[in-house]
Amino acid sequence: MNKNRQEYEMKDRGVSVDELCAAVEISRSAYYRKISGKSEFTQGEIQKIVDYLGLASPMGIFFAEKVS
Numbered sequence: 001m002n003k004n005r006q007e008y009e010m011k012d013r014g015v016s017v018d019e020l021c022a023a024v025e026i027s028r029s030a031y032y033r034k035i036s037g038k039s040e041f042t043q044g045e046i047q048k049i050v051d052y053l054g055l056a057s058p059m060g061i062f063f064a065e066k067v068s
Contacts, residue, residue: 003035006061009053023052 010020021031024045033039041049041062050058 001035001037001041002061002064006035006049009055009061013053015053020049020052024048 010016017028017031021028024031025048026034026045030039034041034045046058046062049055049061055061
């Protein structure tokens with residue numbers, strides 16, 4: 001997960017952590033566990049974040065691009 005990219009996308013859209021947590025239906029503490037790598041976002045949570053932030057793809061935040 002690219003935490004910095006997610007924070008940038010949230011700031012760019014004026015979305016707070018509390019607003020995102022409400023949209024994804026997770027607690028603030030669960031959110032911080034997930035962005036710190038202690039647990040993982042589910043597919044449904046990833047989709048809700050992508051939809052809420054209006055992203056074209058989850059690739060830049062949740063999945064690393066393949067490097068050869």
